[in-house]
Amino acid sequence: MTRRAAIVGTGSALPKRRVSNAELAETVDTSDEWIVERTGIRFRHIAGPDETTSTLATDASRKALAAAGLEAAAIDLIVLATATPDQTFPATATRVQAALGIDDCVAFDVQAVCSGFLYAVSVADSMIRSGAANTALVIGAETFSRILDWEDRNTCVLFGDGAGAVVMRAEEGERGVLSSKLHADGRHNELLYVDGGPSTTGTVGKVRMKGREVFRHAVVNLASVLGESLEAAGLSAEDVDWMVPHQANARILDATARKLGLSPDKVVVTVDQHANTSAASVPLALDTAVSDGRIKRGDIVVLEAMGGGFTWGAAVVRW
Structure with missing residues (x-):
């Protein structure tokens, strides 16, 4: 049988504040019609002072673990994709690790911006296939609002904050x-x-x-x-x-x-x-x-x- 990395649980998290195009137009030279016509975007979530990339990532990870029916202790690999880490170092993945109460596992960030989650999935897949890991938490998390120029209507209307996570686990067979x-x-x-x-x-x-x-x-x-x-x-x-x-x-x-x-x-x-x-x-x-x-x-x-x-x-x- 072929050893594959199956996705056995998913989870996500969004900041509390939800911002409509109309609300954004109160402070930015734009309109709901302009944004929808060019992008299809109607809403985005913006992180508050108490919400960071790691807090959103941790929330999404807990939901993914619950969906998989697993305890955090089962995780032996965390790969977190982000372009907006909590700190320059250490890796935001280690903050999630600590928040989940995992004493020891491989934990690191990858940075490929919007492709980051695909890069993280590929890394986890390779490590699971090789036997270097058995159960991985793969996360994409961002607080992009922190790096937006709110006077540039061509970019600031496009982005939002949030996190998503999957649990990937070694399985024998066709799934994965x-x-x-x-x-x-x-x-x-x-x-x-x-x-x-x-x-x-x-x-x-x-x-x-x-x-x-x-x-x-x-x-x-x-x-x-x-x-x-x-x-x-x-x-x-x-x-x-x-x-x-x-x-x-x-x-x-x-x-x-x-x-x-x-x-x-x-x-x-x-x-x-x-x-x-x-x-x-x-x-x-x-x-x-x-x-x-x-x-x-x-x-x-x-x-x-x-x-x-x-x-x-x-x-x-x-x-």
């Missing part, structure tokens, strides 16, 4: 991650980046983006990596039950599905409610579709994302 493919191309740094960092400006910096160029690359790269990951799994688009994409922009979701030949009915969309939560967006959307019963045991689910760098990736999972 069937394939994952990752890519990066650092030549496009100036299209989507943060203008600061510890070794350059000594500051956190703010998000900067050239939206049209990012859109063009996103549609091409995502359709390509989805096809690549399906081929690696020995499947085609016709075999897909659900696509759970990075929730960046409704138009990107539509264009990617069309390019792959997928029905819009098979695409999980939460961007209207959560906006772009970077590394948290795929696990947030995944938990939504699992919790409402859309994703069922045996379904073929594809996950995909693209983020600053550029980085991009996809994974095919048998539920």
